[in-house]
Structure formats: C-alpha cells, structure tokens
Amino acid sequence: MHSPLTGDFPNYRPRRLRGSDTLRRMVRQTRLHPDQLVLPLFVRTGRKIRDEVQSMPGVFQLSIDEAVREAASAQKAGVLAVILFGIPSKKDVRASGAYAKNGIVQKAIRQIKKDVPGLLVITDVCLCEYMSHGHCGLIKKCGKEQLVDNDSTLKLLAKTALSHAEAGADVIAPSDMMDGRVATIRRELDSNSFKEIPIMSYAAKFASAYYGPFRDAAESVPQFGDRKSYQMDSANAEEALREVALDIQEGADIVMVKPALAYLDILYRVKSEFGYPTAAYAVSGEYSMIQSAVKRGWIDEQALTMESLLAMRRAGADIIITYSAIKAANWLKN
Ligand code: PBG
Ligand code: ZN
Secondary structure, three states: OOOOOOOOOOOOOOOOOOOOHHHHHHOOOOOOOHHHEEEEEEEEOOOOOEEEEOOEEEEEEEEHHHHHHHHHHHHHHOOOEEEEEEEOOOOEOOOHHHHOOOOHHHHHHHHHHHHOOOOEEEEEEOOHHHEOOOOOOEEEEEOOEEEEEHHHHHHHHHHHHHHHHHHOOOEEEEOOOOOOHHHHHHHHHHOOOOOOOOEEEEEEEEOOHHHHHHHHHOOOOOOOOOOOOOOEOOOOHHHHHHHHHHHHHHOOOEEEEEOOHHHHHHHHHHHHHHOOOEEEEEOHHHHHHHHHHHHOOOOOHHHHHHHHHHHHHHHOOOEEEEOOHHHHHHHHHO
C-alpha cells in the first residue's frame, strides 16, 4: 500500500505504470462484469405494449410479452438477473394488486421463469405502486394528519412477498423501509416452505430526489406528503449503518444501498463494516441525468456509464442494479 515518497529510488517513476495497455489491464484493481448487473423491468397489463417513460429514454413500461423479450435480450447480453416492478390496472387503499394471485408481477414472474429459463427473477416488494395514494404503507388518520402505519403494513408486505415466492420468484427484495419487515417476511417465507429464498433488503434507502423519474415510470407519486417518515435522511451515515445492521440481524442475505452515486461513502462503509454481499441501486435520476446530457451531445454515454458503474464497484458493490444493464453488458463484451 505504501509508495516510497522519500529516499533514493533512482528507478522509481511516480504514478504511471511503465509498459503496455496489457500490463495495465492485468493490474487493474477493480473490474466490472455482466454477472454483477441487474436489469429493472416495469411490467404493466396489455399486449405488445412498449411505452417509453418520458423522463427515462430507453426505459419502457412493458406488457408481459414484451417484458419477456426484454428479459431474453438481457440474458443474451450476459445479464444474469432482472428485478420486477408492477404497474397494476387498478389501485386502492389496501394495495390489493400487490398480493393478488394473478397480479401483474405474479403473472410476469411465471411467464419469465417459463420463457427465459435460467434467468434469475428478483421482485421488488413494496406497496406504493398499488396504493391509490402512492405511499409505501397503509395510512392511518391521526387527528388531521395522515400517517403511514408501520406495523399494520408489515402483514401486507409479508403477504406480497409470499405471493411472489409462490409464483416462482428467486429473490425477494423489500424496498418499503418499514421497521421489522425483513424479520416479518423471513418468518412468512420460512413457515411456508420457502426457507431457501433469499432476501435482498433495500437496507439503506434514502429519501431522495433521484427517484423522481421512477415515480413517473411506476406511476407512484405520493398524492400527499412525502416519504421522509420512512425513508432515511440523506444527512445520516451512522443511521444507515444501524439500519443495515438491523436488517442483517433480521435475516437479510444481501444488503442494498440506494441511490448509488451520491452515496458511495455509505456503500464503502457498509461493505467495510459488515463484509456482507452488498448491492447498489443506480436509480432513475442517475440514469436520466446521464441520458439528458447524452441527448444534447454533452457527454459520452459509454464512458460515463462505465466510469460510474466502476466507481460503485470500487466503493464496495458486488451487485449493481442499473437501467443500463443491457448496454453495459454489451459494451463489456466488445
Ligand atoms: C418503491 C421503489 C422506489 C424505487 C425502487 N423501489 C421508489 C420510491 O421509493 O419512491 C426507486 C428506484 C429508482 O428511482 O430507480 N418503494
Ligand atoms: Zn414504495
């Protein structure tokens, strides 16, 4: 780790490694590989639908048949996993669509598992896409205030997770940030013979303006208030470590930090503190910022995307969820 900064080293050349690109390639300390990437998919009802999300060029709301095609091209590019988000045709105040046996995600899981064998299907477990008010949990009235009720929400999350497992999901990824959800979901899966299904927990998820375009894509903008009562304050690093510790105690198999680029310090600390399998979510806003500059010809998409993904790896991410997964995997091949 130490370089000689003083003394007599006549042959020492600071910083630059002599020799060829080949040698530089051999001693690269961080590597990016398609195996590490996860592609998010937004699934909706209908057939042959590929609706581009306005704020996310290249990202689509897909009907199940189209989602299968997208999943297949991810696999062809070398991507091993997708993460599914559902856009139901109806929303209500109990998020019934989230745990319906024939809900949009449940159907998509079955179809993708059938038509794209070998591809790992991760499911995002949250209620906001299915709630008429767009919050991640049940609302209770407290005088004039409407609050998200942590404890009653847990039952619905467990129900949702179980329905995904029953449909054939390989990994369950709760993203709601309610306290105690990992333990509750773990218990539900275990007592229904799904002991072997891993939980990838959105453990350190910050209340972030970077989620804006996602809420367009998933049609899940909160109708009142914000998510600050359950998502974390972006000022708090120690709290993030506590959240991660709790999720590990509750049985999380993989812990996630989200967003990625603006939270590389958190990623680094989570990986060094716990040494656990760690995921980073390069969120919608990160993607949209790059795309909008690309559209104007202001930056080089490939160079910037790869540099950003590499930075997440350097900071400690084993897995990266990114809307650029297919492109990145193809760039890595060539
Ligand atoms: C659902 C969820 C969100 C994201 C992933 N799961 C949105 C939110 O919390 O508002 C954000 C992903 C992105 O911005 O790409 N809770
Ligand atoms: Zn949510």
